[in-house]
Amino acid sequence: MSALLEVRGVTKRFGGVVANESVSLRVEKGEIAGLIGPNGSGKTTLFGCITGTHAVDGGDILFEGQPIAHLRTAPIARRGLIRTWQQTRIYDDMTCAENMAISAREAHGGLVALLRPVPAATTRRGDDLLAFVGLHEKRAERAGRLSFGQQKLLEFAMALMNEPKLLLLDEPTAGINPTLINGLIDRLRRANTELGVTLLVIEHNMRVIMNLAHRITCLAHGRVLSEGTPDEIRDDRRVLDAYLGAA
Amino acid sequence: MLDNLLLFFQYPPLAIDVILNGLLIGAIFALAAYGMALVWGVLNIVNVVQGELVVLGGYVTFLLVQSGMPPLLGLPVSAVVMFCVGWLIYRAVIFRVVDKDIFISILATFGLSILIQQLANLLFGSEVRTVDAELGSLHLLGGTVTLAWIKILAFGLALVAGAVLWLFLRHARLGQAIRATAQNPRAARILGIDTDRVYAMTYALNAALCGAAGSLAVMAWTIHPYVGLPYTVRSFMVVVVAGVGNVAGVIAAGLGLGALENAAGFIFGVEFQIAFVFALMVAILVWRNARAARKRSHLQ
């Protein structure tokens, strides 16, 4: 396997606060990687650094072997690296179907490509993906009207519509009805196996991440604390200490 | 234009005259800007009607002097009258747009600005008005630098008013409530602060500051019905440069703007002075944005 994403010694400071200190991490092509850590350990900041929202203060980020740390969000997204947010972000005043249509990869093209109606094939694919996350009957509804959990699913479907090579998910199960979580895990897995999307997932729900991820990285105080398979992480004393606040 | 620029550098006393007079006028800008920063910070509204409040304050003093009162008495009266006007404006319009989308409040205050500007035009006429405070002038450097005493007084009073307000916000009960509301309105409500009243008082205080600024403006300079929007834009610019919660910064930026504007008026000609104010504001916004964009992608 080759590394799809390689984070090498990334440091990010906000004023005097060091949010990430020399963080290194690899995501292999085709895997589901997990990122855990107590609140404030710098997980979301790392996502921001990778996807171009924050300028990094040091270190390198390679995507498919190419450096991307100097790029802004949009060019990074066009290379196939898409993220979702913990507080979901969707287009509130557009219908679900429109949300899907504008998330398609073709929308990355130049202006001329944009000056055409949405192709029937794109609409169909959008509908299929909405069905995949169980929102097909909501397709004509305004996205802002959906419940929080449904918005989360819509955001996930929009990300898939973009045909990313790597998808960064920030707490996909937070705020979702516990009875629906198993269904969501199943969908994340299917996105990985059937659609071939590599995933890097931030998750607080230990049951979910231990079930889902092939490999897990644990951050604490902005540094990488531990790395390994779910079983190794589960048995790592330091991880437990970090969560209990002893570290 | 080039001649004026050369003159400016070849004959330093002239430059000193232009810059000092600008600095003194700048105190009035700082006063209005301080009010805008207050409303912006507490109500989260960009008060486009700011300049019209200044102009109205000026008219209050003008009318008082017309009816035979001494000019300097106009200052406190203008402030008090405008305090009431501000309170009325808050109760009539502003409280309805406080929690709404920022564009709604901008457009609503913009509508108020047109309304007051045109009312002033109908009620007071479109003539340029000024009031002679009869204080004479200070002559320096053998008469090349002329500073009207009223400008110096205006400068001092503006600083005093700023200081009083600052002390009020620090130490008075209401001032503390205002600051608490600015930081977190929900928490302030939970703690039993009547935020609606705080908003009303803040807006009225801002109007009083504008009234004082307008009173000084009519004595030290001139007013007419259409001079309001430039005051709004000056205040906006000063707040953008200095930041919402920075008293010293607002005063420094206000004074600087006064000097810069006066120098620009001298160099480009008075007919371009207003154009300069607006163009400078656009330039500041563009520069600020470009800087922020660079920060987001430091290597590009």
Added chain:
Amino acid sequence: MSRVNDWHIMAALALFGIAAPFLLPGLVTQLAFLWLMVVFALTWDMLGGRMGYNSFGNIVFFGIGCYAAAVLQRDAGLPYFEGLALGLAVGAVLAVLAAIVFGAALLGIRGHYFAIGTLGLGIAAGEIASGWRYVGAGSGLALPLYPGDLGSREFFFCYSLFALAALCFLTCRWLYGTRFGLALNAIRDDQDKADAMGLRTTRIKIFAWSVSAFFLGISGGLAANMIGFIDPRDVAFAGATFGVWMVLMAILGGKGTLWGPVLGAFVFHVTQELFWTYLLGWQRVALGLLIVVIVVFFPQGIMGWLAERRERRGTAA
């Protein structure tokens, strides 16, 4: 079904536009202004309603169109219609260029900073024009006389502006049906998200402003010729009238809808023509009051209000 409705209204409007000058010969100039207002509202809504960038400075492009036509018709030495055609073309090109330059500088600015920044842009343009001697400074410019008789002059400008308004409407209608229209909405709803999904937002925003500026530039040249005279602050860069009306009409009709701006322009213009003369000098006071009332009590506009009503009836049934 709504699609059929659309076509019906468009056909009715086209008929009205063609027949009205003959049926209402006393109102031809007012009709011409009506079509101008439609262009104003539609072009404002492309940014304000569709893209969420509330501009107070669109009047700049109108003013550029005014001055481009006036200066060219004065200096080019061409016969009237050739001069007018050249003036309109150059006005449109200059307006688009201005939109590209201002867009690159200003469209990165968000929210109230953008609104106030564009307000400054509009006023600065008016102030510069009124100090610039080449374009007549404060006293403005007169346009060459129309060669035909008075009646044909009115007809000419009425139909030209009608054609422009129709073209503008059809362009908007087409654009909003494409992915570009969706991209504008996406930028309005969450620009950071649109960026993070790979959309070329800067390019999209500048293009939208350019389309807006294109129609405003042409409308400026036509309006200047129709009025016969341009004053820097009261005609070309008339921020306090035309500039505010643009915003008001779009909001009154319903921001971000296809028909809202058209409806808003009709309602506003007709109301204005009916009642304005009775206000005897209080027109601008009334305008200020109208803005406050509409913005505070009716921000959703007529189309938004209709949609709310339909929805309420839907849930009640």
